[in-house]
Amino acid sequence: MKHGLTLVELIITITLAAILGTAAGLLFSEHITGAMRARDSTVGMNLARGEMERLDSLNNFFATPDLNVLCPSGAEVVTGPTAFSGYPYSYTRRVRCLEGDCCAAGTNSQGVKRVQVTVTKTGSGETVATLVTYRTKHVAFGS
């Protein structure tokens, strides 16, 4: 005659399985969350970098609205969030005059702008990457 597990054995087995399963589930969940966060960070940072390089390539302190500040105060101009085409992310650009005069075009006045690009997840608005740099008036990139 063949016998199955006793009730006690079954309860112990189910309990152990539940404990292990819960722990495993939590860890897998964390892993998936972490992996997605890492992906967001990586993709978001690359997109932020792309936007930063685009701003550098404009090579003009004044004549592009992308680098404008409020004049004459030099106060911050916030643009966005603007969706990246083909990605579930958006970017927000913040430009303000950090020091000097960022509005007058004459070469006798000097100024430096603070440029910040923040990439967020479209929908949730969660920040995944932020980059900050400066731009100085009358300084071009390249000879």
Add this chain to the structure above:
Amino acid sequence: MHPRRAFCRTTLVRRQSRCGWLLVGLIVLVSAVILALAGITFFLTEHLTVTSLRQNQTKAIYLAQAGIMQAIYDFRRGTGITLRSYKVDDPTTTPGANDDQFILQPILSGNTQADLLLMSTRGNITVPFPQSNFCGAISRDRFQGWTVRNVQASGGTSLVVASFKVNWDVGTEGILRLDLNGTSVDWQDATCAGFPKDTAISLASVPVANRTLNPGTRWPTNRVWFTSAAMDSKAWIDITFIMSDGFSKTVHWDSTNAANSTADLTVKSVGEVHAGFFPFVLWRRVSARYRVCATVSGSQCNATSEEETQPGALVAYQELTALTP
């Protein structure tokens, strides 16, 4: 005795054996699961660390770029470059220990004297000097109109010239004399034979004070004398100053294309990031060569104010090798 108990007792040995294997299997299973979970946890942690590291590396390079821009801004507004740490959101204050920041490196830990020495040939350069009684009644040429400047702000380091050399495209003329910061002789070849081109000539005989540039100091008039009057036909002339720390700066003059004449200073900046998934500090270091008067030359670039206010350009930009250790 209850029939069931009797049955259990009679089959006890066989059931113990099966239960034992079950226990072994369970232990193996649990061990495998624990190992797998530990591995996943380790992998996840490492993955996030690497991601955070890459994020901060990217942040740091743009902070370093901000340092370059701050230095050029300080130069352009006439205050000179100050080598110190700057808080990224408020460069007028000293950053706290946990603030993201950029550092304009002090000379002793990265920059050289030559970096902050601005030698310019974009002003009014003249070469001919048709007659002279210097070293005999022979026509000599002298190269003048090039300027030298220490671009550091007050409180910075003095720059000391130890030796110099001059080079040009073709010809075997010699170098007779050097005048620094004026028209008086500082060094001369006593034999009048002339030193060969591209050969370092020591200025040890010149008083240190006469070859020291204090912070913010500019020498508007400097001259190099040659043995012949044929120097005005040269395609190019290079002057190199070798500083007391051994590093050198070369200024290039192009006789036909003024745009190729140089007036460069070098700025090195470190971007330092403190925040991240894990509490480690990360930095990256960049070097940029800034050319004053990038779009003009001649009379439009022969004064301090013109060097500062005429449009400039970053003509070279590179990351230096020393990354976060």
